[in-house]
Amino acid sequence: MKHLLLLTYFIGLSLFAQDAIYDPLKSKGHLYEYANFYDAGHLDLTLDEVSKESLFYNNVLESENHSVGFTSNNYWVRFHITNSTSQPTTYYLETARPVTDVANLYQIENNQVKHFKSGDKIPFSERQVKHRATVFKLDLPPNATQQIYLHFKSDGETLSIPLNLYTETSFLMMNYSQQLFLGLFYGLLFLAGIIYLFFYTSLKEKSFLYYGFYVFSIGFMQSALDGFIFEFIFPEGGYLNSRAVLITALLSNFFLLKYCEHFLKVDTLLKGFKKVYNVIYVILSVLFVMLFISPKTLEIVYPLSNLNGLFSLILILSTVFTIRYKRIAIDSYFSIGIFFLVIGLLGFVMNNLSLLPNNFYTLNSAKFGSGLEVIFLSLSMTNLIKNLRIEKETSQAVALQKSEEISQLKTYFMSNMSHELRTPINAIMGIAENELMNSDNNDTREQFEIIKNASLSLLSNVNDIIDFEKIEKNELKLNLEAFNPSILLHQINENWSEEAQRKGLEFKFEIDKDIPIKVQGDPERFIQIV
Structure with missing residues (x-):
């Protein structure tokens, strides 16, 4: 036995x-x-x-x-x-x-x-x-x-x-399929980042700035994890290459939080959450400094940055749920984008812990999650652009309405003032004309002539004001009547000659002897033109 x-x-x-x-x-x-x-x-x-x-x-x-x-x-x-x-x-x-x-x-x-x-x-x-x-x-x-x-x-x-073993043919086929997938992924990130940075330059909305930087930082982090940073940017390895993953990961964490903070308007809607966001910003700053202190602190930063990233994700989800609990509307595309980010990161972590089978989808779950997140967050940003456009149009409509109200008040005021001024001016002109007819004293007549001409000039200015208001309202019309242009020209001459004499200027008036004595037109517009 x-x-x-x-x-x-x-x-x-x-x-x-x-x-x-x-x-x-x-x-x-x-x-x-x-x-x-x-x-x-x-x-x-x-x-x-x-x-x-x-x-x-x-x-x-x-x-x-x-x-x-x-x-x-x-x-x-x-x-x-x-x-x-x-x-x-x-x-x-x-x-x-x-x-x-x-x-x-x-x-x-x-x-x-x-x-x-x-x-x-x-x-x-x-x-x-x-x-x-x-x-x-x-x-x-x-x-x-x-x-x-x-x-x-x-x-x-x-x-x-x-331990993935490939034949030469299968290795080439695997590379071709990966190149197609990675090309689509990085192309999507690059396009989204560039577009929304352009939007920021024109709209000056900080959400676009932080979103563009977040997309680029995600792209650099994934390229570091995929080995592209080492292959094309730091092929000699070295200090920065060994820290590239953590640098880009911390930056992507920071820009994601800043983007969500501005997009969800945490400052105004959830002031208590703003303090928690600030605490995470401080933690990120400390972790960033620890990268460059010693190899031991660098080793510590790896798990801490992952825990901080998980906490940041929980904070964003808590912010979204709290805003929804308060019955404040949130863009549905934003919620879907965050959902895909969570699913992608969970798949990535569970695959690292060997809780999910090792295949193309689980190995690239973070890329799938990030890619879908970028697509839906980009759609939410287009809705933000639409909302900004609507707000701008509304503010322009309000400004136009206020401008029209102010213009109407100005027109009403100027019209009343003009009418109030014309009454005493006409009275002064009537008195001056009466005295000119009854007075034989040359000095007295000269003084009343000055009063009359000055009144005519002032009345012309008042009429100009009224006409300007009519032009704004598109109500200006020509009054056709027969008048003698010579009489009007001599009135203007008398007024201007007095003004020139007071100022010590030489004034010379010449009129064509063949000027007609009667024309058809608007005498007020004739005086304004002259």
């Missing part, structure tokens, strides 16, 4: 040893099911030190996107892979996230070790595969088995250990 149990035990071990070797063509399941990992803590071990069998015992990867959370520890992964064909075969292994600092692959066959580098702590040109993601190229000889070790280390960011 004992011998039978012992035989069964050894058969099980041999079967386990056979299953531990992964054959891409024949093995069942995925590569991660054949791999083990080891947490070396902060120990910087060599390959010889870490190759002990006991270190990897019973440490299996639990999913195809196994996550160990926020950490700065050294992690090692080991698996065996075989090529059972008679031809050399090439595979591409996509593993840790693009923002992983250190990613090394050791390929062992017949005690010979090949070392390949990736990660964003080294210059991009030193990567084995010049790709934005963490990718290694595995060249497998025919009918050979190789042992693979992977070494990962991050500066405190979430560390995931996916």
Whole structure:
């Protein structure tokens, strides 16, 4: 009986040893099911030190996107892979996230070790595969088995250990599909950001400014997570590249809160919430400073920034629900946009915690959520533009109405004043004309002539005022009658000559002797023109 149990035990071990070797063509399941990992803590071990069998015992990867959370520890992964064909075969292994600092692959066959580098702590040109993601190229000889070790280390960011193996053809197809998706995603963000910054320059509404900056910060954060910042902006790695994710994440958090604060009018509708917003702004400022103090504070900022982002999301949702509870209207597109943002972030976090299966949709749930959020928030901003236009038109209508009322009051006042002035002027002119007819004294007649001419000039000015009001009302009409232009010209001459004499000016009046003695027209307009 004992011998039978012992035989069964050894058969099980041999079967386990056979299953531990992964054959891409024949093995069942995925590569991660054949791999083990080891947490070396902060120990910087060599390959010889870490190759002990006991270190990897019973440490299996639990999913195809196994996550160990926020950490700065050294992690090692080991698996065996075989090529059972008679031809050399090439595979591409996509593993840790693009923002992983250190990613090394050791390929062992017949005690010979090949070392390949990736990660964003080294210059991009030193990567084995010049790709934005963490990718290694595995060249497998025919009918050979190789042992693979992977070494990962991050500066405190979430560390995931996916093991996605592709053939050369499937790797190219995967890249093409990703390029299409990422092109649409980043194109949408760029277009939305540019458009609403243009709107801000013309409308000067701060919601457009903060929304445009938020969209751009989201784009830069996602490009940092996808490895584009490292590939195209900081290909040498370095200080700023290692902090690019956190810098853009904190900025996107800040601009999202500022946008929601102005769009939802928190200052006027929820003054108590304004204090909470200010507290988060202070926390964001402190976290931003901590990025540049030391590597230890940088490591602390990763989980704190994620917690702060979660709290910010809860604050925005609380603001929306409170405003709705007060029965204050909120744009429906804004609510839908925030809903998609929440769903996208929840999918992203649950995938990192291995609570959701690893596929294209869960891996890019944050992008889907952000993209749909930007679409619906952009629609809400178009409604804001419409509301601003309606408010402007309403204010213009009110201003026009007030202007018309003021114009009517002015017209009424000027008309009454003109009529009140014409009565005494006509009386003065009548007295002056009567005295001119009855007086034989030349000096007296000269004085009354001056009074008469001055009265005529003043009456002409009063008539001008009345005519101006008639022009504004489009009520001015010509009074056609027969008059002698010579008489009117001599009246004007007498008035102007007196004025010129008082001012010490030389005045000369000449009139054509052939001027008609009778014309048809409006005498008042004739005097005004002259």
